[in-house]
Amino acid sequence: MPSYSIIENFEVHKNNRFLEIAEALKPELLHKEIKAEKEIMVGKDRQMRTVITEEHPIENLYAKSLKRDDTVFVDFGDHAVGYVTLELSKTGSHQDAPVYFYLKFGERLEEMTDKTADYDGWLSRGWIQEEYIHVDVLPAKVKLPRRYSFRYMELRVIDTSAKFQLKIDGISCDTVSAVDMESVKPVDFGDPLLNQIDLVSRKTLKECMQDVFEDGPKRDRRMWLGDLRLQARANYYTFKNYDLAKRCMYIFAGLLFNEGKLSACVFTEPEMEPDDTYLLDYALFFSSVLLDYYEATGDLETLRDLYDVAIDQIRIAMTQLNEKNVVEDLGDAFWCFLDWGDGLNKQAGATAVLIYCIRYGIRLTKILDKQEDISWLEEKQAMLKEAAVKEFWDEALGMFVSGPDRQASWATQIWMILARVFDKETNCKLIHHVMEVNPRIRMVTPYMYHHYIDALIRCDEKELALEEMKRYWGEMIRDGADTFWELYNPYNREESPYGSSMVNSYCHAWSCTPTYFLRKFYMDNEK
Structure with missing residues (x-):
């Protein structure tokens, strides 16, 4: 209600x-840069719960060339609050069209398989953490202006062209907080x-x-x-x-x-x-x-x-x-x-x-x-x-x-x-x-x-x-x-x-x- x-x-x-x-x-605010840790594959188990089906070193993702409809998932290893930067380049011929891709950020794994189109809640769907981005010239360092709260990230290539592919060279997050975890002594x-x-x-x-x-x-x-x-x-x-x-x-x-x-x-x-x-x-x-x-x-x-x-x-x-x-x-x-x-x-x-x-x-x-x-x-x-x-x-x-x-x-x-x-x-x-x-x-x-x-x-x-x-x-x-x-x-x-x-x-x-x-x-x- x-x-x-x-x-x-x-x-x-x-x-x-x-x-x-x-x-x-x-x-x-205190700033600390963290980097994406793993490339993961996401699926459903027998109980239809979202699970990680495969995981690979992040370098595995950075070696890939991505074309239309390719989707990749990234795990930062822990929850983060901050500003994400993508380092992008291309493979193939000269870039003859903008690269167009979709990003989604999730605090838990299930958000990577949620279908935004199915959302029917009464709060604004603007709270769903997603972006549609055009990049006209590669290579480029894309700094997202919005602050995100997440652990997982999805990148889906909507389109490149027949002549070139998108390459990801780095993903990082400038995390922000008023305090530092290291300032509190753990207790057993x-x-x-x-x-x-x-x-x-x-x-x-x-x-x-x-x-x-x-x-x-x-x-x-x-x-x-x-x-x-x-x-x-x-x-x-x-x-x-x-x-x-x-x-x-x-x-x-x-x-x-x-x-x-x-x-x-x-x-x-x-x-x-x-x-x-x-x-x-x-x-x-x-x-x-x-x-x-x-x-x-x-x-x-x-x-x-x-x-x-x-x-x-x-x-x-x-x-x-x-x-x-x-x-x-x-x-x-x-x-x-x-x-x-x-x-x-x-x-x-x-x-x-x-x-x-x-x-x-x-x-x-x-x-x-x-x-x-x-x-x-x-x-x-x-x-x-x-x-x-x-x-x-x-x-x-x-x-x-x-x-x-x-x-x-x-x-x-x-x-x-x-x-x-x-x-x-x-x-x-x-x-x-x-x-x-x-x-x-x-x-x-x-x-x-x-x-x-x-x-x-x-x-x-x-x-x-x-x-x-x-x-x-x-x-x-x-x-x-x-x-x-x-x-x-x-x-x-x-x-x-x-x-x-x-x-x-x-x-x-x-x-x-x-x-x-x-x-x-x-x-x-x-x-």
């Missing part, structure tokens, strides 16, 4: 001082799979750390507040690039819109501009992002600067309660995220997120000794917890329910646990009951699985959390992930919220948090 927002009478209220602070923190967690999960998590995060914390370098290539919260947490235990986190907070706070609301996401080009999308849960998370940053840095000046923006998001959310003192259910409108689960009702989960973020707000107010705000927030927290139990708890089911159909979902239970509506002992019983019952509305994104792992750890189920991490993120690795994906449903590996997995992101920020959990909770020097 399409999910987007268009706000009528949308107005942006810029705080130029905040935006100037953000601009001063803009990173100088005593399990090869956990070590690999940690590595892939860090690689995912690194690829998304550009001028800002992007959600995905293939798509959407912008900054979402919900993703930022998880990226920043992982960053504090790995790359420790505090300036990038600070920059992103000031960008969001410097681009408020109607009623002082925070946008769910910000476009970064040609200039910083907020999307006209408001998501209740994402806006509320600003208090969490701010406290996480303060605890990592001790930067009291930034806390003072951005405090009002954080608390205002709670005030705004409080205006969206109904007469029962829970968040008003806006149905299928794109008003709260939680997860991409099909049919997921958001009312109870949104109420739980509000309670959760009030707890962060209280901690912010105590640091700054804002006594009036402390009293108000504590009063609202108690009121909301009482209302949540009264309105959403179903004693017969032993779970929280949501919406007019009293839907029980994984997301609702997890957020109620994280909101601490019940005490820890009751929450522990609830999480085990949910695992036993396995509600039909399951989790489908690493974003929601992050909160599931968090809930298990908060219920003192660290070993179970570790096993679930290995099961979910480990299965992604077994399915070929070099970086972790935007969406991974083990029950339906090709699931997409956009109508087609061709535009799914296979390097996505919100999936990078196993490294945060592993380094925070499973190291000897645990914090």
Whole structure:
């Protein structure tokens, strides 16, 4: 189901001082050239899954002469984000016509066999990474102007002429990121799979750390507040690039819109501009992002600067309660995220997120000794917890329910646990009951699985959390992930919220948090 927002009478209220602070923190990106590693042949196995059927040294490709309808596939050996250069020449007679070829880039192997003509999703097909190129004069060095996010590349010769053939002499990529993988010391967690999960998590995060914390370098290539919260947490235990986190907070706070609301996401080009999308849960998370940053840095000046923006998001959310003192259910409108689960009702989960973020707000107010705000927030927290139990708890089911159909979902239970509506002992019983019952509305994104792992750890189920991490993120690795994906449903590996997995992101920020959990909770020097 399409999910987007268009706000009528949308107005942006810029705080130029905040935006100037953000601009001063803009990173100088690090560049590293990598070269294509192998020529590969691609086909289907008996289960109709895309596989590599042959592989050869890249020199094998460079020795070939390519004519009309020839297709070759290249493997760079690992995920890359950057700018591709092709060194081309010709064999045969003098070039008497332009060479015309097609390029396609893929983050996973399956994208090499996807048929773009079959795309029927509701997101723009412009997100599919492909190019049609004419080269009038050979030899030539063709530098592609677009940044690509990929591991695999297809080149199909559409035409040359009968008198000459195309020759490839080199393929390279100028990769870019705000950080370097070598700056983070690997940790041995005593399990090869956990070590690999940690590595892939860090690689995912690194690829998304550009001028800002992007959600995905293939798509959407912008900054979402919900993703930022998880990226920043992982960053504090790995790359420790505090300036990038600070920059992103000031960008969001410097681009408020109607009623002082925070946008769910910000476009970064040609200039910083907020999307006209408001998501209740994402806006509320600003208090969490701010406290996480303060605890990592001790930067009291930034806390003072951005405090009002954080608390205002709670005030705004409080205006969206109904007469029962829970968040008003806006149905299928794109008003709260939680997860991409099909049919997921958001009312109870949104109420739980509000309670959760009030707890962060209280901690912010105590640091700054804002006594009036402390009293108000504590009063609202108690009121909301009482209302949540009264309105959403179903004693017969032993779970929280949501919406007019009293839907029980994984997301609702997890957020109620994280909101601490019940005490820890009751929450522990609830999480085990949910695992036993396995509600039909399951989790489908690493974003929601992050909160599931968090809930298990908060219920003192660290070993179970570790096993679930290995099961979910480990299965992604077994399915070929070099970086972790935007969406991974083990029950339906090709699931997409956009109508087609061709535009799914296979390097996505919100999936990078196993490294945060592993380094925070499973190291000897645990914090």
